[in-house]
Each structure stands twice: as structure tokens, then as C-alpha cells.
Amino acid sequence: MECVVQGIIETQHVEALEILLLGLCGVHRVRLRVHELCLKSGPNLAGKTVISAALVPKHQRSDFYVILSSLSPLGNKNSPFFFLCTHIALFAFYHSYRNCIPLYRTVRHVGGSMRGAGADQISVLVRTMVESKVSKNVLRLFYLLGYKLDHELLRVGFAFHFQRSAQITVTVSSVNKMLKLHATDEAVPVTPGIQLVEVTAPASAENYNEVAAAVSSFCEYLAPLLHLSKPGVSTGVVPTAAAAAASLMSYGGTTIM
Amino acid sequence: MYIRVLHWQPNAGHTVSSQILAEVSQCVESINGVKEGKWKATLSFYRPVLKEQANAAEFPRDFLGISLPEQPSKYYFVLRGQRLVLEADSTIQTIMEKLQSYKTRVALNFEGFQYQLGDFQLRVGKVVSIQSESLRGIVMEMEYRPISSWEKSHKIMGEFFDIWQEALSKRSLPGHFVHMEPNFGEFGLSGQYTLQHTAVQYATIMLQMIATAQSVRN
Structure with missing residues (x-):
């Protein structure tokens, strides 16, 4: 299981967010470059569709990797960041930004989110998630086996991974689409000027309440710059973002007095 | 590490039995094999869950999943017809269950004992269906530990296999162990031995065991 919240931020304020995260997390950022290939089961193959939210790239040791996932077509027309997710994701990890030699890949299954009164009372989404590292011929x-390519995305950005009552991961990334099959060099932004922020933490059936509380508590620190909510509940950009960003940039020492 | 997987081929008119398995185990001990403990591998045949059975031909027929005791945290998929072997964390089984696109058709256990003979390890076991526990066959793994190069180990393993066959022949059992070396290159595997090679060998011997079972039935 994992707990997850999402939000959006204007690209012009991402540097301020990075400064804030650096101060809050006390660790260096990890560069993120994620190629996401989305599969779906073929027309004659059975397979249960599970409603879920956009996939979150998790912390990995390497700084360049690929996600191959099976998401169904975009679910929420108002926001390109939210998907109706069918049940599986495949990841691949690369040595470095340049040589693109796969180390290994990971299959991820993102299940349905927790529902009911208990789920409504917490401010983060709790969903099942299973990962499996696999060899490179997984695609x-x-x-x-009868799966088809649905669509592919390229996410570029950075992530912070740290321990704060839970193992929290914050990713900030721009989401890009490919104009030609697998042409990641020619990717263009889905929403120019807007980046996706996701906060996730692994949880279990026993401790998800504590993990959710830890994630919610952390998100409050980011409130002046962006609002984070359950995937699918888009709250837009925060009006105080510009002022908060200016203040952070000033504290960050980038403003010359 | 280099492993050769063998299976028992009964003579015409004979079938596998627990008595043969006991004799084989005794034979290992007679050549100074030291029993080390239990050993168990599992193999599952998967079938697609189709909306229309008429289109079954579009999907792979021989889709196997294998878990090996040498690496319990891993799971191996083999698509024999398409010459594909994949290594995955064992959690892939949970993901396959959640996908609900493929179901287990038949699940088999390979279970028995492991023996040490100098640089070699022998694993001898019965093949049983998880559902019925009926004896489906006998399998043997011969492992040569010092070298992982398939080419270099091949000759040494061949010599050991000859010694083993000679020892077993004294017992006049109604059958013999057969080794079918798959073309690993076709599966994209290199000369450096890995457990993916073992998984491919299991997929290959299953083909033989099914053919043998069918010929006996006919």
C-alpha cells in the first residue's frame, strides 16, 4: 500500500519549491527522467480495470529510468495529470542519462484506492501498490501475452526522499508527450508552464493512518506554494505562490541586495 | 554455478514410481553423496482468461512460471514457443493475480533432497501435481559449483554424468535419466550460467514429460 497526494505548481516557482524542499528534507535532490509506456490488455483478454490515479515515480538509485505502465486513456479531461488506471506499470532503470543501458526494470501494479467512511476522513489517498523488479525483456x-501499447509519457524533474515519521518521497516533474513512438528526444509538455508535484509514502494495512498523518503534516509546510490533495481532486495553483516563492528565493540567497 | 536438469525417461511399457525414486536416492548415497536437506521448486502453467475462446490461438500456449529454491526471492517466466525467459521479483506472482488476465492451469511441485558430492550438488525429487499429489515424474538437478561458464563446465559435467549413469545402470532400473540441452542462445542467454538457464531447462523437460505421459496414455 501507499499514501499519495498530488498538486500542481507553475514552473516559474519550481526553483523556490526546490529550495523549500531542500531545507525541509535535509537531503539532496535526485534527478528524475521517466519514460512511461502505458499498456492495456488486448480486446480479447480479460482483466479487471481498477480506478486509480496517476502513477508516481518512486525513489531509485539511478538518476534516469523508464516507466512502462498500463494506464487506460486519460480519465479526467480537465486535468492531464489524472488517469483512469488499469492495474499495471512497468519500469526500467538506466545507468545514466547518456548511455541508456538498462540495469533492470520494474513492474508496478497500482490498485484501487481505499473507499468508505474511513477513507473519506483522511486527506490522502490510500491505495494498494505492488512492485517487482524484472529483466529487460519485460515489454x-x-x-x-496480449497487452497493447496505450500511450506513453516522459516525466522530467527531480525527487526528494527522506524519513519523517514515514519514508516520504516528493517528486516534482513536467509531464511530456511523444509526437513519435518512443521519441523521447522530441517530447513536448502536456501542460506548458505547469508541473506536477506528488508526495507518496509506503504504508501497510496496520500503519496507514500514521503514514497518512505524516504525509498530511509534511504537506502543510508546502501550503504557501502549493496545495496537495487526493489524486483526482484538483485544486489548482495557490494564490499565495508568487509571494511565497519570492520570499523563499530571497532567503535562498539568490536575491542580490 | 552450472546446472544440468535431467528427467527420468521410463522404458517402453513402464511408468515412474516411488520405488524408482527411492532407488535413485540410494544410488546417490552409494557414490558418497551426503544428504544436505530438502529441496523444492514449483512450476505453473498459465492459461489466458479470454472473452471469447474462439480466439485462443492468438495467445501463447506454453506460458510457464517457475520458482527455484536457489533464489526464492525470484520468479521466472518462460514463453517456450517464443523463446523468451524473464527473471522477476517473486512479487510478480501477486501482480499476475491482480491482472486477472492469466490463471494457473496446472501447478507442479518438484520436491526431494539435496546431496553434496565434492564440487557437485545433486538434487533428486519427485514431480507431483499440487492438486492431486500423484507422481508425474522424477527430476534431477546436477550442479557444478566452481565455474559458471557454460562451455567450460560442459565437459566436466559430461564426465560426471557418465559416472552417474554407470553407477545407476548397475541397478537395472526400467528407464534412464535424459538431458535435453536447450539452445540457450535462442533465449538470448549468454554463456555465463544463470538461473534463467535453469528455468529454460525446466520448461524444456516439461515438454518431454508431457510427451512421455501422452505416449503412455495412448
Whole structure:
């Protein structure tokens, strides 16, 4: 299981957010470059569709990796960041930004979110999530099993991973689409000028309340710059963002007096 | 590490039995094999869950999943017809269950004992269906530990196999162990031995065991 919240921020304020996160987390950022190939089961193959939210790139040791996922077409027309998710994601990890030699890949299954009165009372989404590291021919396997490519995305940004009552990951990324199949070099932003912020933490059936509280508590520190909410509940940009960003940039020593 | 997976091929008119398995185990001990403990591998055949059965031909027929005791945290998929082997964390089984696109058709256990003979390890076990516990076959793994190069180990393993066959022949059992070396290159595997090679060997011997079972039935 994992707890997750999402929000959006204007690209011009991302540097301020990074300064804030650096101060809050006390760790260096990890560069993020995620190629997400989205699969769906073929027309004659059974498979349960699970409603879920956008996938979150998790912390990885390498700084360049690929996600292959099976998301169904975009679910919320108002926000390109939220998906109706069918049940599976495939990841691949690369040595470095340049040579693109795969180390390994990971399949991720993102299940349905927790529902009911208990779920409504907490401000983060709790959902099942299973990951499995796999060898590099995983995409060929899924094609042979009858899965089809649905769409692909490239996420570029950075992440912070730290311990604060829970193992929290914050990712800030721009989401890009490919004009030609697998042409990541020619990716263009889905929403120019806007970036996606996601906060996730692994949880279990026993401790998700504590983890959710830790995530919510952390999100309050980011409130002047952005508002984070359950995936699918888009709250837009925060009016105080510009002032908060200016203040942070000033504290960050980037303003010359 | 280099492993050769063998299976028992009964002579015409004979079938596998627990008695043969006991004799084989005794034979290992007679050549100074030291029993080390239990050993168990599992193999599942998967079938697609289709909306229309008429289109079954579009999907792979021989889709196997294998877990090996040498690496319990891993799971191996083999698409034999398409010459594909994939290594995954064992959590992939949970993901496959959640996907609900493929179901287990038949699940088999390979279970028995492991023996140490110098640089070699022998694993001898019965093949049983999880559902019925009926004996489906006998399997043997021969492992040569010092070298992982398939080419270099091959000759040494061949010599050991000859010694083993000679020892077993004295017992006049109604059958013999067969080794079918798959073309690992076709599966994209290198000369450096890995457990993916073992998974491919299991997929290959299953083909033989099914063929043998069918010929006996006919």
C-alpha cells in the first residue's frame, strides 16, 4: 500500500519549491527522467480495470529510468495529470542519462484506492501498490501475452526522499508527450508552464493512518506554494505562490541586495 | 554455478514410481553423496482468461512460471514457443493475480533432497501435481559449483554424468535419466550460467514429460 497526494505548481516557482524542499528534507535532490509506456490488455483478454490515479515515480538509485505502465486513456479531461488506471506499470532503470543501458526494470501494479467512511476522513489517498523488479525483456513478454501499447509519457524533474515519521518521497516533474513512438528526444509538455508535484509514502494495512498523518503534516509546510490533495481532486495553483516563492528565493540567497 | 536438469525417461511399457525414486536416492548415497536437506521448486502453467475462446490461438500456449529454491526471492517466466525467459521479483506472482488476465492451469511441485558430492550438488525429487499429489515424474538437478561458464563446465559435467549413469545402470532400473540441452542462445542467454538457464531447462523437460505421459496414455 501507499499514501499519495498530488498538486500542481507553475514552473516559474519550481526553483523556490526546490529550495523549500531542500531545507525541509535535509537531503539532496535526485534527478528524475521517466519514460512511461502505458499498456492495456488486448480486446480479447480479460482483466479487471481498477480506478486509480496517476502513477508516481518512486525513489531509485539511478538518476534516469523508464516507466512502462498500463494506464487506460486519460480519465479526467480537465486535468492531464489524472488517469483512469488499469492495474499495471512497468519500469526500467538506466545507468545514466547518456548511455541508456538498462540495469533492470520494474513492474508496478497500482490498485484501487481505499473507499468508505474511513477513507473519506483522511486527506490522502490510500491505495494498494505492488512492485517487482524484472529483466529487460519485460515489454516483449507483455506484448506476447496480449497487452497493447496505450500511450506513453516522459516525466522530467527531480525527487526528494527522506524519513519523517514515514519514508516520504516528493517528486516534482513536467509531464511530456511523444509526437513519435518512443521519441523521447522530441517530447513536448502536456501542460506548458505547469508541473506536477506528488508526495507518496509506503504504508501497510496496520500503519496507514500514521503514514497518512505524516504525509498530511509534511504537506502543510508546502501550503504557501502549493496545495496537495487526493489524486483526482484538483485544486489548482495557490494564490499565495508568487509571494511565497519570492520570499523563499530571497532567503535562498539568490536575491542580490 | 552450472546446472544440468535431467528427467527420468521410463522404458517402453513402464511408468515412474516411488520405488524408482527411492532407488535413485540410494544410488546417490552409494557414490558418497551426503544428504544436505530438502529441496523444492514449483512450476505453473498459465492459461489466458479470454472473452471469447474462439480466439485462443492468438495467445501463447506454453506460458510457464517457475520458482527455484536457489533464489526464492525470484520468479521466472518462460514463453517456450517464443523463446523468451524473464527473471522477476517473486512479487510478480501477486501482480499476475491482480491482472486477472492469466490463471494457473496446472501447478507442479518438484520436491526431494539435496546431496553434496565434492564440487557437485545433486538434487533428486519427485514431480507431483499440487492438486492431486500423484507422481508425474522424477527430476534431477546436477550442479557444478566452481565455474559458471557454460562451455567450460560442459565437459566436466559430461564426465560426471557418465559416472552417474554407470553407477545407476548397475541397478537395472526400467528407464534412464535424459538431458535435453536447450539452445540457450535462442533465449538470448549468454554463456555465463544463470538461473534463467535453469528455468529454460525446466520448461524444456516439461515438454518431454508431457510427451512421455501422452505416449503412455495412448
